[in-house]
Amino acid sequence: MLTEINNKQRVVVPEKISDQAVQDLSRQIEFLLLSSPTSIALDCSALEHVSSKHVNYLWQARQRCEKAGVAVFLYNAPESLIRVLDLLDLTDFFPREKPDHALTVTDDFEPNVNGVDSATRQFYQFIRAFELPALTLTELRTIFYEVATNIVAHAGLTAGQRVTYTVRVTDPLVEVTFTDSGRPFDPTSTASYLNVREAAKRGQKRGFGLALIHKLADNITYRRKVGTVNELTITKRWK
């Protein structure tokens, strides 16, 4: 999985820490260390209830990274985790990077239904960390889901390929760029007008995704980059 925060390698710490999850996380860290990063972000966005398992995991991750000479910091650590670290006198061992309004995250997903679901969940978790209006969060989540679903449905990507997305949150915009190497498709050239009464009369059950994207996004740009890469950027003003 390709995943970065402000060009720093990121590992997502899951809410549920099972033995399997610990093994997966350790593998991710080992994999990241192969590229000799200067620092690794432990993304704690998913944590709501913090247990000793989380602290143990964070400590092990820190020890492993320290051994490799790589700095570790916590990203979006919840208050509950900060309190626990404080109680255990571990705060100094885990410097934190709080979300601000100029963050970029890059990730990717498999071109299938599970990939879309998982990426939408990750995306939503990421943007929830910002103090965006509730309706903007709904709009962004819906846009992301519909765009990702459209790519998976129409780009003709095969199992080994990935769809990459970059989210940039600034003041006052959220910008999401999707790239894939599937069939070219320019959604900006497609009519997005939806006549509700006509659609109902026809019994139309599909094909509302583009209309929804056009209505919710402030701006959509598409380009076919040199080679075979589609790049679709959606912009949404949140302020």
Place this chain on the structure above:
Amino acid sequence: MVSSTITHHFVNDVTVLIDPGTTLDNNNAHEMLEVITTSQAKGCKYVIIDMARLEFLSSAGVGSILGTVESFREQRGDIILCNLPAPIKYILQVLDLADFLTIRPNREDALTACGMNK
């Protein structure tokens, strides 16, 4: 997103009440469609969809409702939505569906719209 299981029960011979759960998207919109069309085949004139728990509605979920509502209206029935959370209502408004679909604030009013509770 983990999609919900669609649950339903018949309120009377001509009315079915559907609970779509927390998510209505590509994963379970076909299930919603099947519940609606099967109920209609069994003689239902009214479908009430109680959206109280719904957190996410995709275009596929919208399609399962919009694509079937006219066939109910042609038989002097309807699909009635109730208990819409603000984000869900917003998505319907954006698609200009809020005025087209029958929306009631709660289940009681939805049942009244089906000719019950009189």
